[in-house]
């Protein structure tokens with residue numbers, strides 16, 4: 001009964017902050033202060049333990065996929081909302097689910113976790129399984145060097161008690177097997193996922209994973225339990241063990257296919273003999289698009305497709321996944337992306353023009369495009385006005401407009417066109 | 427005899443696989459765009475580990491990278507030190523950023539005290555492990571106001587009589603109110619990433635120095651107007667947001 005008070009206080013604060021339209025971090029913070037053992041007590045109730053999903057890109061998408069696959073197998077899954085991957089966001093999410101006696105009816109917790117907090121959070125959340133997606137050049141203004149991020153993930157993986165699932169095709173993460181066998185302590189099993197060599201070779205810009213300058217590439221090829229063989233606009237073909245499955249993807253692109261392989265490999269390890277590829281495929285078929293990844297939202301009589309990016313890898317791979325140069329394009333980028341140096345690493349061959357460029361960093365984006373000779377219609381730093389300019393364009397033949405947006409501009413744009421609910425549910 | 431007719435200009439890009447970790451490829455992109463819009467043909471020669479640095483180049487460009495990348499290229503750089511110094515002695519302008527610039531200086535003292543020797547083209551040495559500076563930076567220089575993004579934990583100590591690129595008005599730079607170092611027409615800077623696209627007058631200074639060596643004239647024209655307009659607008663926003671950019675994180 002000792003958690004009744006903090007839970008009630010947390011809920012009260014949550015109600016107030018939501019009513020004010022504020023963020024969801026504060027209530028979790030207050031509960032942590034009042035009852036440090038609260039979260040430990042809650043997660044100890046998960047029969048299948050806690051899974052951390054780590055990576056520079058694809059955390060939200062993969063968490064979503066894994067959650068749905070496990071639900072498809074009849075499990076009750078607790079998960080954090082897309083992007084709520086900082087400590088307070090995670091405890092807020094737990095808080096909204098538990099009863100006043102700190103009971104949580106779930107079989108497993110699947111949590112996307114920010115790399116910088118993963119090791120610290122593992123002390124409270126005691127993850128039995130770690131899934132590592134990729135190490136890509138990401139937020140250098142925060143992490144300074146990419147190998148710092150790699151070590152955050154690799155060090156966290158070492159605390160897993162049961163399973164580590166890692167990317168066979170990532171120059172840093174593929175080292176986890178070697179790293180763990182060198183440690184004397186109890187070693188979790190290590191399983192890999194990946195994309196077929198042909199698929200990687202055929203991709204215009206590869207996988208966009210970070211180069212590893214500190215270690216030699218492994219000479220012995222690693223086996224992948226789940227391997228992406230092909231993808232197209234409707235889905236992906238993935239080999240899991242000896243079995244082939246054609247699955248629907250919630251968003252199109254090579255990286256989403258790889259995320260699906262990661263989710264399948266993890267589900268197979270977690271469920272063991274209970275894993276059923278047919279059930280997993282069915283779960284993919286009914287999956288809704290993740291927030292800002294291939295969603296089509298209503299915009300008057302037309303539709304808007306959001307293409308969200310947060311770094312070079314996500315922008316390049318999302319551009320590469322476009323079937324053709326989009327007919328009507330808005331790009332929105334603001335100071336939520338503090339350092340845009342990487343724009344000069346992007347190949348913009350997939351864009352033949354941009355109609356409207358908006359956000360505080362619109363001029364820097366336009367300057368980049370001018371170096372490639374890609375014409376820009378109007379630069380309008382104010383997002384509201386930019387959206388009206390897009391609305392004024394004649395209806396596109398494809399029926400939808402394409403908005404390439406960073407996270408902050410996506411949230412604002414959704415609000416402006418009437419999708420303002422900050423609480424994300426799948 | 428001065429010639430303004432189309433010329434082929436070669437840019438030597440050092441270690442693109444290792445030392446362009448923060449978008450420094452954009453510096454080559456900017457030089458190429460400005461040269462091509464002035465009617466010149468541009469050949470970019472990439473020097474990677476195991477090759478020989480060519481005897482001729484009009485401009486040499488190097489970028490930034492992590493210490494693991496610095497270590498990876500170090501032996502090759504020392505192998506090619508004489509060739510690089512001879513280009514510098516011939517007056518070929520270098521544009522060097524971050525860790526790459528440090529390798530072209532007197533050396534790098536790492537946080538653990540070990541020293542990586544440099545090739546001595548720029549008159550300074552670097553000391554790593556000082557408090558990190560991250561964010562927009564603004565520098566008043568002989569080539570006008572230089573703006574960009576910095577991200578370093580490195581203090582640059584200039585040799586006696588060496589001239590910095592400029593005076594820091596916002597940001598960290600070398601750690602003593604100055605930023606970068608110049609040597610003849612060569613520029614080394616801590617302002618990382620694609621600093622040249624944002625700073626057309628700095629780009630033009632390097633291009634002019636390169637072409638004057640060959641007695642070729644260079645002047646930006648209406649073909650450069652849109653590049654310059656967008657750079658000016660970008661710079662305005664950076665200067666306006668220089669203090670506030672990190673409040674959103």
Ligand SMILES: [Zn+2]
Pocket residue numbers: 327328329353354355
């Ligand atoms: Zn259009």
